[in-house]
Amino acid sequence: MKDKILVVDDEWNMRNLIKIHLSKINVDINEAKTGKEAIQMLDKTTYNLLILDIMLPDIDGWEVCTTVRETKNVPILMLTARSDIKDRVHGLNIGADDYLTKPFAPVELVARVTALIRREKMINKEKDTPILYFEDLSINMVSRTVKVKDKPIGLTPKEFDILYLIASQPKRVFTREMILDKIWATNEMRELRAIDTHVKNIREKLRNSGFSYNPIKTVWGIGYRFFNTEEDKT
Structure with a gap:
């Protein structure tokens, strides 16, 4: 079964670029153009990873991240055009797992996505560990x-x-x-x-x-x- 990734970005070019880069690995990709659309999709479908742009037309990526974290542990990779460390720290505070600054190298995107999904799978396989x-x-x-x-x-x-x-x-x-x-x-x-x-x-x-x-x-x-x-x- 393919891993499912939700890409949230209001720019078609960016969503398409991410899809092209991630076509090198065996994943299914769904797309959302707005924060509210992303939250609705997350309520209906289980994803292995959320790739989330900060700048969205309705509610920003910060609010989406905070809302998702109230109920879900899906790994979140945030996209930002800013390299300000304050943004990264704020993202960690509200539940982001990793950051990628635009423009990014295709190999780095693939590596970060693969690492986040792999780590989550490894953790979930530890079924014999007691409570x-x-x-x-x-x-x-x-x-x-x-x-x-x-x-x-x-x-x-x-x-x-x-x-x-x-x-x-x-x-x-x-x-x-x-x-x-x-x-x-x-x-x-x-x-x-x-x-x-x-x-x-x-x-x-x-x-x-x-x-x-x-x-x-x-x-x-x-x-x-x-x-x-x-x-x-x-």
């Missing part, structure tokens, strides 16, 4: 869901991966470089500050859900480890 439980918090690798008191918490794919990685080895300290190596593909944009942004988002989402303590503890000058309630609450 992790920590007081009111449960982390299920099979369904890729996080719950606090049985209430689902909407984490982005990378936020989920970071939380699961650290929680699965609660006595281990992870440097930012280790987290990048384990979760980010080698051809993805790799910024140490992105780790801090994702960890901040995880903490805020769990705190807002009513979770009783901060699940990821900062080890100053090194990185992060899971908050062990038996050791750290004494």
Whole structure:
């Protein structure tokens, strides 16, 4: 079965260009011209990847990304004509997984798309991994869901991966470089500050859900480890 990709861009030339480049890999591509159209299509169809332009005629890519992240963990590759780091950080804050700046090289587009889909497939294949439980918090690798008191918490794919990685080895300290190596593909944009942004988002989402303590503890000058309630609450 082919992987399904939704390309969202108001310019026909850009959508067609992406389709031509991605014709080299075995994927089905659907197209949306507006943000609202994209949201409607995502509600009806399951996609392996969303390629999302920021500048759209109705609602912008930021709003689409935020809306999608309320209910779905589909990987999101955002397209932007700006290389401003503030845009990239903002995108990470609201749930984007990767960025590509226009104009882009065809080989880079194919590489980033392939990496995002491959990583998601690898994660989903880990069916034998048990559910992790920590007081009111449960982390299920099979369904890729996080719950606090049985209430689902909407984490982005990378936020989920970071939380699961650290929680699965609660006595281990992870440097930012280790987290990048384990979760980010080698051809993805790799910024140490992105780790801090994702960890901040995880903490805020769990705190807002009513979770009783901060699940990821900062080890100053090194990185992060899971908050062990038996050791750290004494």
